[in-house]
Amino acid sequence: MLQASSNSATDLQITRLSKQFRGLGKEVNKVISDFSLTIEKGTTVAVVGSNGAGKSTLLNMISGTVLPDSGQIIVRGRDITFLPSWKRVPLVRRVRQNPQDNMISSLTVEENFALALSGTRQKYRLTPARNRAVRDIAVHQIEMLGMGLENRLHVTSESLSGGQRQAIALAIAALGSPAVMLLDEHTAALDPNSAQRIKEVTERIVKESGTTALMVTHDMAHALKHADRLLMLHAGTIVMDLDKGEMQRQTVHQISAQFAAHAGESLPDETMLSAS
């Protein structure tokens, strides 16, 4: 495996990444074009933008479910650009929008932990579910959530609410403090109260595990409150990149007006809804 050089303060370094898809009529859709990004260790970066801007495709390439046409992705100094997704597990974790996609519904919470733990050693199997050490780790992770879910280790994940599942998914994603956590609209499918709870839990989990988070969201208020940096995407490129100071100095409407000036179109209604 190629060991790429990168700054030790950098968790994620993307260089000149491009991806295009071909339609049935062979028309080419350039989804991500010449995309470069460097993220400092422990930073939470929110990614917002137009519909179809390429946000999910970007996360897919970092998690390895889609391979880029060109460019390079380096995580903690390791070139993962073409590494199979399962081999990225120790470095990159993802929490998806739909709670059902984050755990195996028919397995208990403890078994889901066991599976995830064996995956970090790249040998997926359930045997460790009977292991006391797995239980201790699961309890420790669940305690971090502060939601009183410690007594739910032996229920199947399908019997948990959507918010409880997303919370457990975050605790599983934080196992072993991965370099990068990808949060893919992970509160979008929840009712407002659960979404608010999960946003707070996310901030705690991300900070406690010292991980770098890349958080795709259509919730502008969430992005401004919880992120250290805001990237705004349009047509596969970054049209705005604001640090915390710049995010705090401007109103949501100023940011949105700047986006419209750069992108030639307004942010989607659902993005502004949360901030109005």
Ligand SMILES: Nc1ncnc2c1ncn2[C@@H]1O[C@H](COP(=O)(O)OP(=O)(O)OP(=O)(O)O)[C@@H](O)[C@H]1O
């Ligand atoms: N596997 C695929 N095959 C063909 N086209 C794809 C594929 N995946 C994504 N696309 C196209 O790439 C473009 C970007 O899609 P993507 O899902 O990355 O956007 P997004 O920014 O996440 O959008 P949204 O905010 O609406 O979820 C869209 O035009 C989409 O149709």
